[in-house]
Amino acid sequence: MSVRIRSDDLWVRTAIDLSNVDLSSVAWGLGVDNGYKLYANGTFIGIGNAEFYTHRSEYSGDFDGVLTQGVNTFAVALEDHGGATAFDMEITGVVNVTPPVVEASVDTDTL
Amino acid sequence: MQSQTSHPPHNKLRGFKPTIAVLAMLSLAILLLASQEQNANAATSAILPAGHTWEYTFTDPTGDSSWTTTSGTGTGGWTTGLAPFGNGGPGTLLDPGTNWPVGTSDVIVPIDSTKDIRGATPPGVFSVALPAGTYELTVAAGAWNAWDADNDLNNGVLASATGCPGNPDGSGCATGWLTTYAVRSAAGTQALEGNGTFETSAQALAAVSGRYSRHPADSGNS
Numbered sequence: 001m002s003v004r005i006r007s008d009d010l011w012v013r014t015a016i017d018l019s020n021v022d023l024s025s026v027a028w029g030l031g032v033d034n035g036y037k038l039y040a041n042g043t044f045i046g047i048g049n050a051e052f053y054t055h056r057s058e059y060s061g062d063f064d065g066v067l068t069q070g071v072n073t074f075a076v077a078l079e080d081h082g083g084a085t086a087f088d089m090e091i092t093g094v095v096n097v098t099p100p101v102v103e104a105s106v107d108t109d110t111l
Numbered sequence: 112m113q114s115q116t117s118h119p120p121h122n123k124l125r126g127f128k129p130t131i132a133v134l135a136m137l138s139l140a141i142l143l144l145a146s147q148e149q150n151a152n153a154a155t156s157a158i159l160p161a162g163h164t165w166e167y168t169f170t171d172p173t174g175d176s177s178w179t180t181t182s183g184t185g186t187g188g189w190t191t192g193l194a195p196f197g198n199g200g201p202g203t204l205l206d207p208g209t210n211w212p213v214g215t216s217d218v219i220v221p222i223d224s225t226k227d228i229r230g231a232t233p234p235g236v237f238s239v240a241l242p243a244g245t246y247e248l249t250v251a252a253g254a255w256n257a258w259d260a261d262n263d264l265n266n267g268v269l270a271s272a273t274g275c276p277g278n279p280d281g282s283g284c285a286t287g288w289l290t291t292y293a294v295r296s297a298a299g300t301q302a303l304e305g306n307g308t309f310e311t312s313a314q315a316l317a318a319v320s321g322r323y324s325r326h327p328a329d330s331g332n333s
Contacts (some may be wrong), residue, residue, distance in 0.1 A: 004292040008213040010196060011172055015182045016158060025155065031204060033197075039179040045174075056161060056204065074159070075179035088195035091159035091176040105314040 008085065013075035023067045026093035029060040032074070033086040036039070040066050049079070054086050075085040162194050162208060 017027065028045075030036060035049030036059065043066040048059045078087050170188035172178035184190050193208030 008169065008211075010167060010169060010211055011178065012167040012194075012196070013178065013182060014163065014165045015161065016159065021158060022153075026158065027155075042180040044177070048198070052206065073180050073182060077173065080211070082215055083213065084198060085213055086195060086197040086207070086328075087211065088161050088204050090157055090161045092155050093158045094153050094155055095158070096153075 010078040012078065012088065013073060015071050015073045017071050018067060019069055020095055022094040022105045023069065026067055026091060027060065027062050028089065029057045029092045030089035031058040031086065033057045033084050035079040039075040040070065041073055046077045051081065056088055056090065092098055162191055164191055167192050167196065167209065
């Protein structure tokens with residue numbers, strides 16, 4: 001008897017600068033054939049596993065306060081059960097949340 | 112007069128009051144416009160859009176938990192590729208930017224060439240110790256001695272058969288060949304179950320050849 005190690009699993013990661021982003025607004029959505037484990041800055045965020053076909057919004061959620069201003073690392077462990085494979089992910093959020101500085105002055109010397 | 116001489120400042124101030132009011136209104140208008148602009152900018156947008164460039168590897172990096180907190184290519188099989196990842200199979204996200212092939216590696220680790228599960232409880236179930244991972248377990252070269260849990264095997268040769276007496280080739284036996292096992296494993300000892308029974312070894316091998324084994328929970332399309 002033998003054990004054959006499956007080679008069709010995939011691991012992906014990326015680093016994104018979230019400076020100037022409202023962290024409370026950041027959300028994620030992904031699609032995978034067949035399963036995933038999502039991490040943000042090393043913290044486990046979510047897991048899912050399903051047969052049949054996928055689409056880009058198959059799974060979604062937020063990051064529950066684990067994000068920080070600056071560079072954040074997102075990592076996903078992916079698995080396939082044979083046949084078709086697929087993965088894509090999107091992260092959304094509100095940018096440019098810092099209100100513009102408006103300066104208005106009155107010359108009181110002229111009053 | 113004094114009152115008059117003291118009047119000019121009042122007159123001057125009085126004369127500038129509309130200007131101050133205009134400035135105040137302009138400031139308010141600017142603030143309102145800025146607020147509206149800010150609201151417009153507050154729309155949700157894609158910070159990491161679909162089709163983004165990711166670092167990826169097919170080499171299991173989970174032995175070092177820092178793989179979720181670091182980035183960089185060149186070691187551990189890490190390289191970069193465009194999403195979507197996929198093999199373009201039916202039902203996948205269209206037009207994969209990076210190929211995600213399916214298949215099994217050539218890494219085959221012998222566990223036990225003559226595993227004897229007679230007496231296993233429940234029948235057909237046994238355990239092996241595995242590190243975390245996803246595996247396909249299969250009978251090597253059809254030389255599986257557990258053709259029938261009720262049979263008496265002597266060095267792999269059928270000595271007698273209680274489940275199918277008179278049929279040393281196995282035909283007509285109740286339990287049949289136990290052929291393929293699969294598990295998605297956490298670390299530690301895992302119980303494995305046969306996912307098929309066949310009347311003959313030829314049928315068993317034909318069923319195993321060229322297909323992935325599946326955990327019973329994975330039945331169906333993928």
